[in-house]
Amino acid sequence: MQALTAAHLARCHAHSAASCSGRTPAAAWAAPPRPPSRRRLVAGRAAGSGPQQPHPEEGEVPEGNSGLQDSLIKQLQFEIGKKRFRTATSHDARHPCLRLLVDEFVEEEAEGLRAKAEDAKAELDKLADLQNLRAEVAFNSALADINREADEFEEQLRKSREEREASEREQEQWEDDVAVARSQGQFFQTLYQTNKKRPVGMNAEQLQRVQERADKVKEAARPEVGSWVRYYLFAFLAFVLAAEVAADLQSDAPSAAQDVLYTLLVIALGWTSYSERKSLR
Structure with a gap:
């Protein structure tokens, strides 16, 4: 049993060294060799030293089932190996080499x-x-x-x-x-x-503005352009000349030249009077 424990400890150290060096720990975790049974040891001794007398105590112990013994030994080895593997795994998780590998892996994934x-x-x-x-x-x-x-x-x-x-x-x-x-x-x-x-x-709006300006100018100049005195004066002169022409035409010896001249003057005075009247509106 002590030999089995020492072998497993050696394999755990090999696993740690393999994890630091980058090797896979599968080889380090190979199953340890099975220790020889008591029957095989007794048979070896008998073959090496010739005929010997059996030990009194050995003769008293009944022989067991070798298959059952092998199964128990394998089960024990499996349990011990599993426990050692867990211990080594928890130890390697804190190991600097494994941490470095994890950091490198994380850095590569991050990149x-x-x-x-x-x-x-x-x-x-x-x-x-x-x-x-x-x-x-x-x-x-x-x-x-x-x-x-x-x-x-x-x-x-x-x-x-x-x-x-x-x-x-x-x-x-x-x-x-x-x-x-x-x-x-x-x-x-x-x-x-x-x-x-x-x-x-010019559009309608422009024409309206021009007309308003013209009306303002006419409104300012209307007192000077138009005059009621001139209007009545021209109208009176036109009426007098028209009456003179009518009287001359009704006389016994009318003067044609005078009538024509007076008629032209009546027309001129009438037109001037009309213009004065128009400017006064």
């Missing part, structure tokens, strides 16, 4: 995981760059479409403005032609005139 993480990060960066590039291309395309549509709209607006101005010029020209046609054959060639001459290229 592998770090490399995989860097690869995954690089792939994600590539995907992000690709998505950003696609988004930029889509944005530029949409912006180009918007600019093109804006240019087309501005072109249509410019064409419509030109067409409107052309139609306004045609309308004004048509009104002028109608006024001239209606004035032909009349005593006053400017009897029929267009209401307003609107400058080309």
Whole structure:
């Protein structure tokens, strides 16, 4: 039994040395040789020394079952080996060599995981760059479409403005032609005139502002341009001359030259009186 214990201790030390040197401890944990049984020892002694007398005590002990003895020895060896293995394993867990191996293994695994993480990060960066590039291309395309549509709209607006101005010029020209046609054959060639001459290229709002400014100027100059005294004076002179012409025509010897002159003066005074009246409104 002592020999068996010593053998197992030697194998435990071999296992520790093998773990430090990197060798596998499988060879160190091989099953120890089975000790020879008492029967084999007795037979060896008998064969070596010739015929001997059996020991009195041995003769008294009955022979046992060798198979059962072998089974018990193997079971005992297995239990002892298992206990030693557990003890050696717990001892090696705290051994510096095993700790170094564990640290190296952990470092290698960490390096592998770090490399995989860097690869995954690089792939994600590539995907992000690709998505950003696609988004930029889509944005530029949409912006180009918007600019093109804006240019087309501005072109249509410019064409419509030109067409409107052309139609306004045609309308004004048509009104002028109608006024001239209606004035032909009349005593006053400017009897029929267009209401307003609107400058080309102005919209309604601009024309309204221009009209307001013109009204302000007329309002400020109205006291100087128009006068009720002149109005009544011109009207009175026109009435007197008209009465003189009428009296001369009813006389026995009317003067044609005088009547024509007075008539022209009546017309001039009447027109001046009308202008004064118009400026006073």
